[in-house]
Amino acid sequence: MGIKRKDESKxxxxxxxxxxxxxxxxxxxxxxxLPAMTNPLGKLLGGQVMxxxxxxxxxxAHRHSNSYVVTASVDYIDFRNAVNLGxxxxxxxQVNRVFHTSMEVGVEVYSxxxxxxxxxxTTTAYxxxxxxxxxxxxxxxxxxxxxxxxxxxxxxREAAERRKTRLALRYGK
Ligand SMILES: CC(C)(COP(=O)(O)OP(=O)(O)OC[C@H]1O[C@@H](n2cnc3c(N)ncnc32)[C@H](O)[C@@H]1OP(=O)(O)O)[C@@H](O)C(=O)NCCC(=O)NCCS
Numbered sequence: 509m510g511i512k513r514k515d516e517s518k519x520x521x522x523x524x525x526x527x528x529x530x531x532x533x534x535x536x537x538x539x540x541x542l543p544a545m546t547n548p549l550g551k552l553l554g555g556q557v558m559x560x561x562x563x564x565x566x567x568x569a570h571r572h573s574n575s576y577v578v579t580a581s582v583d584y585i586d587f588r589n590a591v592n593l594g595x596x597x598x599x600x601x602q603v604n605r606v607f608h609t610s611m612e613v614g615v616e617v618y619s620x621x622x623x624x625x626x627x628x629x630t631t632t633a634y635x636x637x638x639x640x641x642x643x644x645x646x647x648x649x650x651x652x653x654x655x656x657x658x659x660x661x662x663x664x665r666e667a668a669e670r671r672k673t674r675l676a677l678r679y680g681k
Contacts, residue, residue, distance in 0.1 A: 533602070581678065585633045592619070597617060600618075
């Protein structure tokens with residue numbers, strides 16, 4: 509499927525940028541779950557998880573692009589396991605693939621019950637960011653991603669499939 513862009517003749521698409529490895533922008537964020545973040549059953553609110561996912565993903569996108577970034581889309585998120593009051597929630601993010609001005613970031617969410625020494629994988633999410641030029645406020649090119657491991661190459665391949673779906677939803681093709 510061809511990717512429909514608003515302006516195919518953007519001059520900045522001809523600029524060559526130096527690549528950066530995935531490890532340069534891999535990020536981690538940790539929070540303790542407090543009462544104001546939970547529902548009456550003492551479970552971390554879904555909206556709080558989404559906020560944390562957006563923030564953790566933005567860290568990796570901001571670091572990779574050395575730019576301001578905006579969230580263009582968030583793919584399907586599911587909540588496999590609840591996170592309980594008093595647990596520690598850890599979010600790990602990394603850039604999976606760079607396209608032109610956009611990049612897909614994957615986020616894995618874990619909860620730790622420190623008293624029981626248990627860790628659970630609670631959520632996986634994919635968030636797409638667009639790098640924004642601080643002066644023109646328009647999308648700007650993002651440095652290419654340098655892949656070093658088999659896992660990074662797998663995530664890179666899979667990101668292309670997800671992009672087809674999200675752009676079909678956005679542009680109706
Ligand atoms: C995201 C946004 C910058 C795209 O701008 P646009 O004028 O539609 O730009 P373009 O058509 O040139 O697309 C720019 C990039 O965004 C990507 N994009 C646009 N919509 C997308 C979507 N729903 N999902 C994934 N990528 C998307 C395009 O594929 C393109 O990527 P590429 O350059 O890597 O190929 C614009 O829609 C916007 O500012 N949205 C609001 C963002 C916002 O407020 N977020 C919440 C606060 S951070």
